[in-house]
Amino acid sequence: MRRVSRIAVAGVATAALAVTASACGSSSSSSASSSGGDKNLGLALAYDVGGKGDQSFNDAATAGLEKADKEFGYKSTAVEPQDGESDADKIQRLETLAKQGYNPVIGVGYAYAPAVKEAAAKFPKTTFGIVDDEQIKADNVADLVFHEEEASYLAGVAAAKATKTNTVGFVGGVDIPLIHKFEAGFKQGVEDTKKGVTVKSQYLTETAQEGGFSSPDKGENAAEGQIDAGADVVYAAAGLSGQGVIKAASAAKIWAIGVDSDQYLQEALKAYKDSILTSAMKNVEGAVFELAKSVEGGKPATGVVRGSLSNGGVSVSNSNPKFADDADIQAAIKKAEEGIKDGSIKVKTS
Template sequence: MRRGLKMTLVTVTGAALTLAASACGGQEADTGGGGEDTIKVGLAFDIGGRGDQSFNDSAAAGLDRAKKELNVEIEEISAKPDESDADKESRLRLMANQGHNPIIGVGFAYTAAVNKVAKDFPDTKFLVVDADGCKVEGPNVAAACFAEAEGSYLVGAAAALKSESGKIGFIGGVNVPLIQRFQAGYEAGAKKVKPDIEILPAKYLTQPPNFNGFQDTSLGNEAAKGQLDAGADVIYHAAGAAGIGVIKTVGAAGKWVIGVDSDQYNQPAVAGVKDQILTSMVKNVDVAVFDFVKSVNEDKFEAGSKIYDLKSNGVGYATSGGHVDDIKSQLEELKQQIISGEIKVPEKP
């Protein structure tokens, strides 16, 4: 049954969360007294939070849609670059104790925390976006996973077809298996359409456990300069908010840059160089977030993993700006070959 609610927005600091959560313990969530049943959605962002104009903003778009169309209450909280799993657990426990149900952890780094906390709150539904290994535990936990390699394959093909120097590059935020899937698909797609294309050694901004590579734009700027100096005239980034530095630097140099997660052609932070954004590899995180909230709202929640791929339009490439219009037929042919299984896209570089 659909439940109508008024909308509120709560802002909570990380410090307050940790203190409050430690005081709350592991009690079952208080869903409120008498009267109308309510749904209060809690969403914990990945590093960068709302406003990163990439991965987190795609999740935020899904939350905003749920707020508008389902009229739910929401609370959203951002992560800190140096936080631990314990910090994430505290954040999730606080939201659960406050009666938020469902609760969403945005980013693979929430996988362990969600799996652990969900066991203590069996009546609360949880979602991990980009779950580590696409695996979650428990009857009240779901995972939204994306075929990043498939979408990256298509923008890799676009990069090779558009390159004039014959050299292209890839910049990843943090060297983890998730981001390696972007690299693997990108390189395979480029080689498919132009076997002799030179792909510069991939540059990762940081190594785990340092996740600042998803946030520090100066790191993206410096990495982009290095690949431009090495002759790349198309560079693809999978670096979250740090990728804004990549886009601005490559755009200012008059070369092609490829965005990620959101259609970055339309993001205000890069408006001055948007005509240098060749395309973006789009992950429809907004759809996954909305679908999950709607499923709980309508008592149709299903535990386990769901894959968002090319076939389900969970990933794809952006056409804003018209820069890939002349090669779109080739990209669409490759897309259909991936969907049919004719092309097997690698997930490791």
């Protein structure tokens, strides 16, 4: 089983246990898999590394599942990843879910790309989704992707306005193009907002298998190093590892910026929330729900479905009153949002 954050509360640790793929009928009348089932049991999530309880990416997908269950009377399911699993393991997982009658079946994370491609070809009547990959071209696959760089740009604006040491940090979970987008947008937002601010960047691992997205201790150590070097705002795009970054920021009484979900509101991070300035969010919850809604309505979404600042797919959170009530920060954020939306600000992706 995956490792659970050592700063997670007991309730979250319990919730992070594997959810088995149990099935029973629902009120949905959507088409089922090519195995010939009469009913759609609901949607199915296959989690990425970090799994349920990461207070970030995977939990946002879970919120979309729960919303679909409530809206459509589904009895959906979600399945945890296993350490060291292969593409063959992922393929078997997706095919089993499709065969049981779940629709849509969503791989939560780019690592599912080969598995989604193969499973979708075998189950053409099932809609598949994949979060954070847009390379699969198939009539029954929706590529759920985001302009992460736009939300990260706004995070950079906030960091530049909040820093007093003129040094801020970025912690990336894994050194891959997806996370480079977070870093690029953040750096550009900082530089465009306040000249002379140094951005210190560090990636935790070269591959996801090394724990870059699932090791709070790695995140904590990286953040401590940046804080020792003068950073007083640290932004993490590192999944579960980001919890360690937030913990380190809280201990040092500096600002952390969360990612993917509104981490100020996460129960597992309650002890540290006063140190969470804002979060650069991407609406994975909405993407998961809307895909389920399209299947339920009989017109499944396919192709690239991209969330942006303009369509509400990415944003920054306002839950912390110190952020929401800071007129200087809010004015700078608003100006940046307008510039991105009207095209006068072109946000880099690398």
